[in-house]
Amino acid sequence: MIIYGTKAKLLKNEIANASCPNCNTANSIQMNVFQRWAHIFWIPFFPIGKTGVSQCLHCKQVLKLKEMPASLKLSYDNLKGQTKTPVWTFSGVGVVIVIGIFAYIHTKQTAERINRWVLTPKKNDVYHVKLKNDHYTLYKVDHIVGDTVYLALNKYETDREEGLSDMAAKGDTAYDLAQQGLPKSILADMAKEDRILDIDRK
Incomplete structure (x- = not known):
């Protein structure tokens, strides 16, 4: 379940140079600027604008932005203009970028390892293979003669890459006794x- 929504935090407040529209008390209006942001699992992902409320410190009347008279909206706009969007409201974007960088590095390292190992196979290596019908299966190295790798093919296929771990759990009995010999060059092409x-x- 993904938990998402919006939150707001008070960034700045000051006393507005205006009278309260309710009790007419001069210089009693506190203007408050709030930063709103979207979050996923309570991690701020990106800002979605600022909003404000005013409160009379004398009569305690609270007005939302759309309820403010023009004079108070002008005070809000001035205060808002002095208030910067906090960098932390972009935290989620930063997390996604970092995860993306690590995923890219991991993918590149895995590709380099595969390209190296197909040219230096060892007995009992297990290849996770994507078939031409977009199914997945396992090949297991039985032995190597010169540049030819003899593979025992798994009896099963799966339509999900994640299903390969279940196939691997079946052990050696899941592989055919018959073997298929493939040159290292063919395996290298499959890796590429x-x-x-x-x-x-x-």
């Missing part, structure tokens, strides 16, 4: 085409 998604090596 993103058809080998990962390699498990013990």
Whole structure:
């Protein structure tokens, strides 16, 4: 469940140079500027504007922005112009950027490792393979002769990459006894085409 919504925080207040429209007390209006922001899981993601309320310190009348007379709106606009949007209201955007950077680095490192390991295979390496029908399966290295890698193919396929972990849990009995020999160059091409998604090596 995603928890999202909006919040507001008081940024600045000052006494407005105006009389209260309710009790006519001079210089009794406190103008308040609030910053509003959108949040997901209570993390501020981006600002969605400022708003304000006024309160008479004498009669305690509170007016929302749309209820203020023109003189109070002018005071609000002046105070709002002096109030900067806090950087922390963009925290969520920063988190997304950092996660994106780490995901990019991880993806690049995984690709480099796969490209290296397909050229230096070892017995019992398990390849996570995307098939041409957009299904997924596992190949297990049985032995290597020269530049040819002999693979035991898993008996099962899944339509979700996440399902490969369930397939791996079935153990060696899930692989056919018959083996398929593939040159390292073909495996390297499969890796470049993103058809080998990962390699498990013990």
